[in-house]
Amino acid sequence: MVAAMAAMWLAVAVWAAPLPEAMGDFDAYVARTMKEFEVPGIAVAIVKDGEVVWSRGYGVRELGKTETVDAHTLFAIASNTKAFTAASLAILMDDKKLKWDDPVTQHLPWFAMSDAFVTREMTVRDLLAHRSGLGLGAGDLLFWPATTYSTEEVVRRLRHVPLATSFRSAYAYDNILYAAAGLVIGEAAGQPWSEFVRSRIFLPVGMTETKTNCTELRPGDNVATGHARFDFKDLRTVPALAWDNNSAAGGIYSNLTDMAKWLRVQLDGGLLPAGADGKERRLFSAARQREMWSVVTPMPIREPSIAALGPTKPNFQGYGHGWVLSDYRGKKLVAHTGGWPGQVSKVVMIPELKLGVVVLTNQEAGAAFQAVSWRALDAFLGAPPTDWIAAYAEAVKKGKDDAEKSWAKHVAARDPNAKPTLPPAKVTGTYRDAWYGDVTIAEESGRWVMRFSKTADLVGELEPWQHTTYIVRWRDRAQNADAFVTFALTPDGDVDEIKMEAISPETDFSFDFHHLKLKPVKR
Numbered sequence: 015m016v017a018a019m020a021a022m023w024l025a026v027a028v029w030a031a032p033l034p035e036a037m038g039d040f041d042a043y044v045a046r047t048m049k050e051f052e053v054p055g056i057a058v059a060i061v062k063d064g065e066v067v068w069s070r071g072y073g074v075r076e077l078g079k080t081e082t083v084d085a086h087t088l089f090a091i092a093s094n095t096k097a098f099t100a101a102s103l104a105i106l107m108d109d110k111k112l113k114w115d116d117p118v119t120q121h122l123p124w125f126a127m128s129d130a131f132v133t134r135e136m137t138v139r140d141l142l143a144h145r146s147g148l149g150l151g152a153g154d155l156l157f158w159p160a161t162t163y164s165t166e167e168v169v170r171r172l173r174h175v176p177l178a179t180s181f182r183s184a185y186a187y188d189n190i191l192y193a194a195a196g197l198v199i200g201e202a203a204g205q206p207w208s209e210f211v212r213s214r215i216f217l218p219v220g221m222t223e224t225k226t227n228c229t230e231l232r233p234g235d236n237v238a239t240g241h242a243r244f245d246f247k248d249l250r251t252v253p254a255l256a257w258d259n260n261s262a263a264g265g266i267y268s269n270l271t272d273m274a275k276w277l278r279v280q281l282d283g284g285l286l287p288a289g290a291d292g293k294e295r296r297l298f299s300a301a302r303q304r305e306m307w308s309v310v311t312p313m314p315i316r317e318p319s320i321a322a323l324g325p326t327k328p329n330f331q332g333y334g335h336g337w338v339l340s341d342y343r344g345k346k347l348v349a350h351t352g353g354w355p356g357q358v359s360k361v362v363m364i365p366e367l368k369l370g371v372v373v374l375t376n377q378e379a380g381a382a383f384q385a386v387s388w389r390a391l392d393a394f395l396g397a398p399p400t401d402w403i404a405a406y407a408e409a410v411k412k413g414k415d416d417a418e419k420s421w422a423k424h425v426a427a428r429d430p431n432a433k434p435t436l437p438p439a440k441v442t443g444t445y446r447d448a449w450y451g452d453v454t455i456a457e458e459s460g461r462w463v464m465r466f467s468k469t470a471d472l473v474g475e476l477e478p479w480q481h482t483t484y485i486v487r488w489r490d491r492a493q494n495a496d497a498f499v500t501f502a503l504t505p506d507g508d509v510d511e512i513k514m515e516a517i518s519p520e521t522d523f524s525f526d527f528h529h530l531k532l533k534p535v536k537r
Contacts, residue, residue: 033067033068033393034393034396036393036396036399037393040068040389041070043386043403044070044072046403047382047386047403048072048073050382050385050407051381051382051385051406051407052249052379053073053241053375053376053379053382054073054075054076054077054241054376054377055071055072055073055074055083055087055238055375055376055377056071056072056073056083056373056374056375056382056386057070057071057083057084057085057087057269057270057372057375058072058270058371058372058373058386058390059270059277059371059372060369060370060371060394061274061278061281061368061370062367062368062369062370063368064278064368066274066278069085069270069274070270071083071084071085071087071270075087075237075238075376076238076239077241077249077251081236083376084236085271086223086270087236087237087238087269087270087374088223088224088225088236088237088238088268089237089267089269089359089374089376090228090240090254090264090266090352090359091264091267091268091273091359091374092264092352092353092358092359093189093263093264093351094266094350094351094352094360094361095261095263095264095266096142096263096264096350097306097336097337097350097361098211098266099192099195099199099207099211099262099263099336100306100334100335100336100337101215101297101306101336102199102203102210102211103138103142103195103198103199104305104306104335105214105302106199106202106203108296108299108302111203112198112202113138114137114138114139114335115137115138115139116137116138117134117135117136117137118136118138119133119134119136121138121197121198121201121202122169122197122198122201124170125169125172126170126173127147127173127175127177128174128175128176131181132146132147132177132181136181138198139310140182141192141195142192142195142336143310143311143333143334143335144185144186144187144191144311145181145182145183145184145185145186145310145311145333146181146182146186146188147178147179147180147181147182147184147186148175148177148178148186148188148190149177149178149186149526149529150186150188150523150526151187151188151189151524152175152176152178152188152190153168153175153188153189153190153449153526153529154188154189154523154526155466155524155525155527155529155530156168156171156190156259156468157189157190157193157259157260158189158255158257158524159469159471159472159493160256160257160470160471161259161468161469162468164259165193165196165197165258165259166197167259168259168260169190169194169197172190172194172449174448174449175449175529176529182311185311185312185313185314185332185333187523189260189524190260190263192262192263192264193259193260193262193263195262196261196262196263207261208265211226215297216272218286218295219272219275219276219279219286219297220272220275220287221272221276222272223271224266224267224268224269224272225266225267225268226261226266227256227258227261227265227266228254228255228256228257228265228267229256229258230267231254236269237267238357238374238376239356239376240252240254240355240356240376240377240378241376241377241378242355242378242492242494243378243494244491244494245491245494246414246417246494246518249377250492251356252355252356252492253355255355264352264354270372270374273361273372273374274372277361277363277370277372280303280348280363280370281363281365281369283300284296284297284298284299284300284302284303285297305334305335306334307337307339307365308334309330309333309334309339310333310334310335311333312331312332313331313332313333313338314331315327315328315329315330315331318409319409319412319413320405320408320412322408323406323409325343325400326342326384326388328340328341328347329341334348336350337349337350338350342364342391343391343395345366345367346364346366347362347363347364348362348363348364349361349363351380351383353378353522355378355492356377356378356492357374357376357378358375358378358379358380358382359372359375359383360372360373360387362391364391367394367395369394371387371390371391381406381407381410384402384406385402385403385405385406386402388400388402389402413520416519417518417519420519424517428479428480432480432481433478435481435482436501436509438457440501440508440509441462441501441509442455442457442462443455443534443535444535445532445534445535446535447531448531450466450468450530451468452467452535453467453530453532454467455476462475462476463475464476464486471488471493472488473490474486474487474496475487475489479498482500482502483498483499484499484500485497485499485517486499486514494518494520494521494522495521495522495525495527496516496517496518496521497514497516497527498514498516499512499513508534509534510533511531511532512530513530513532514527514530514532515527515528516528
């Protein structure tokens with residue numbers, strides 16, 4: 015079915031000649047990618063030498079429906095939003111409203127991390143570069159899944175999020191500091207992040223269809239529906255996530271038409287299309303462009319999970335300002351990916367060739383955007399043919415096998431004769447984490463139900479595992495984030511603390527349960 019739907023590209027094809035001969039079978043390649051990874055819809059745009067040479071939609075916006083993906087179909091671009099936040103700061107620097115090395119407290123006097131030294135030394139640049147000392151995804155539960163906290167409340171709670179490493183000593187990807195960056199933009203510009211991005215980026219670039227958040231979507235809009243594997247198995251639709259308390263990290267919805275314009279400006283070093291008067295216009299200066307595309311934080315280079323992915327291993331890799339910098343087949347890459355409930359995407363550029371590729375998908379299958387983007391780059395690089403679909407299919411299988419082995423290890427370590435040792439009176443009540451807030455456990459219809467007070471989607475039943483450890487099974491089965499819940503006891507047998515840990519290594523890192531330290535609230 016997916017292969018048949020992929021043939022629907024004909025009505026939405028846009029291209030310019032000449033194209034590399036290797037692009038001749040690209041449509042069939044995308045169709046095979048969709049079939050292998052069960053992706054209902056994909057959109058691909060390629061920009062070369064300032065021209066959009068490829069812009070095609072494939073498949074459908076939603077399984078079971080007939081509306082096709084085209085160049086105007088909106089997708090959640092998720093963390094590809096970070097480059098827009100970085101560009102916003104660059105524009106404000108050109109406006110002389112701030113500097114990369116301004117202390118954050120110069121713009122947000124109330125800003126604080128959990129360490130006084132880090133608070134004092136944290137700069138605007140540090141907000142973008144993933145070197146703060148926070149652990150991977152630390153604090154994401156303040157806004158993922160959607161919470162009732164405001165953006166300022168999210169950032170104010172940073173003072174309680176523990177640091178995992180010393181300041182500027184290691185790379186660890188985070189989202190929460192982009193919320194702070196969004197507030198800095200608001201203070202420096204005198205208008206909220208969303209309004210600044212619309213007026214100072216979308217409007218001059220000509221991105222007339224792009225939204226800063228899914229809350230701007232309206233019934234009948236040409237928008238893709240996300241799809242996820244419930245319990246890592248059955249593919250179903252998932253609702254759009256309203257992430258308006260950290261839109262600066264990942265809120266934007268865009269399409270091929272607008273993203274191609276964004277790539278052209280990026281590849282032209284910040285130059286905008288000439289106005290009616292023929293004069294040069296800029297989104298940001300060339301100096302700002304060089305800064306955004308320069309490494310700030312070195313990133314570790316790991317061996318690919320399988321040998322077939324060897325060519326993707328970079329010689330250097332680092333994070334700049336909203337972009338990942340690395341190399342591929344001897345050329346510098348500027349790239350980023352985005353992950354959202356039911357939708358993932360990738361943007362990648364080779365500045366030397368003035369080449370850019372954007373891949374948008376409506377399924378949580380990163381293997382699909384990887385297979386498509388590497389294939390497109392190879393075509394323009396004249397690289398030897400590589401079956402990236404087969405390679406990523408092998409990698410996906412290995413990931414699933416590793417997850418099954420991890421679960422089997424837990425099962426083998428479990429005492430099958432162990433019974434729950436905690437009576438309801440010891441467990442039920444309210445627990446509080448310093449940075450997240452309150453979590454409750456209550457007895458409902460004979461089951462223990464855990465609820466995160468600020469997160470409507472984090473409600474689940476506890477089932478016994480062994481001794482004082484339980485498993486919380488979330489009612490929203492699209493999250494794929496079931497977790498171990500372990501009660502630590504005092505010498506008198508009272509609950510002293512709850513610790514949580516996601517069960518599957520495939521669970522998204524933004525479910526950062528392991529950062530929580532839930533203490534019982536004194537009654």
